[in-house]
Amino acid sequence: MKPTAEQQQFLSKYLSKNLWYRETYTEFYDHILSALETKPDNMPFEDAVESIVAADFGGFEGMSLTEKQYKKTIFKEIQHQYLDHLIAYFKFPHVGITVILAILFYWVTKQSWFNFWVFIGIFAVLRMTPRVLWQIRNISAGYIFTRPKRSVKDSIFEWLDYISPLLFAMFIISGAIFGYSPIDWFKNINPIVLVPLLVLWALHTLAYYRVYKDEFKTSITQ
Numbered sequence: 001m002k003p004t005a006e007q008q009q010f011l012s013k014y015l016s017k018n019l020w021y022r023e024t025y026t027e028f029y030d031h032i033l034s035a036l037e038t039k040p041d042n043m044p045f046e047d048a049v050e051s052i053v054a055a056d057f058g059g060f061e062g063m064s065l066t067e068k069q070y071k072k073t074i075f076k077e078i079q080h081q082y083l084d085h086l087i088a089y090f091k092f093p094h095v096g097i098t099v100i101l102a103i104l105f106y107w108v109t110k111q112s113w114f115n116f117w118v119f120i121g122i123f124a125v126l127r128m129t130p131r132v133l134w135q136i137r138n139i140s141a142g143y144i145f146t147r148p149k150r151s152v153k154d155s156i157f158e159w160l161d162y163i164s165p166l167l168f169a170m171f172i173i174s175g176a177i178f179g180y181s182p183i184d185w186f187k188n189i190n191p192i193v194l195v196p197l198l199v200l201w202a203l204h205t206l207a208y209y210r211v212y213k214d215e216f217k218t219s220i221t222q
């Protein structure tokens with residue numbers, strides 16, 4: 001059986017309704033198209049597709065399970081990638097970058113113009129930089145305008161995106177525990193605590209960027 005353009009469109013919609021991510025969508029689509037070549041021409045197309053899905057993947061539940069397992073695998077890969085990049089900044093030679101950041105942020109905290117709003121500005125820049133780079137990657141790779149479904153990696157990058165606000169929330173909550181408002185807590189907190197927090201934010205952003213950079217290279221070569 002050789003599917004017509006209309007039948008291929010049906011298959012595309014059929015899979016789109018049951019799959020979340022373009023990687024698994026593409027794999028299942030290509031597999032089913034190839035398997036259809038073994039089906040007789042007189043067999044109804046929908047029956048042929050459902051028989052392949054049932055036999056090769058165990059039905060919709062099997063496809064869903066495969067997709068979930070694929071997501072877990074990719075999540076672990078990117079998580080390890082991120083942690084490796086982060087840990088590298090505490091080892092030679094990248095530890096030099098950590099030392100420079102610590103000196104820089106210590107100098108910043110000692111300036112007369114450094115206040116709570118400058119602190120928030122630094123956080124905002126470190127928070128938004130990976131997001132901007134992500135969008136640049138998406139546009140450059142044609143993801144936003146040409147791909148029918150989101151990448152499984154996008155949802156994993158969103159997990160990384162939560163780390164920076166989580167650190168900020170921990171800072172605010174720690175002040176609230178002692179009865180301070182965010183601004184009062186900032187005024188009373190020791191630079192010895194504030195500088196490591198800023199350094200950790202910066203290192204997270206650098207590690208995050210390197211993960212994006214690795215993914216961008218992978219996307220271009222695929």
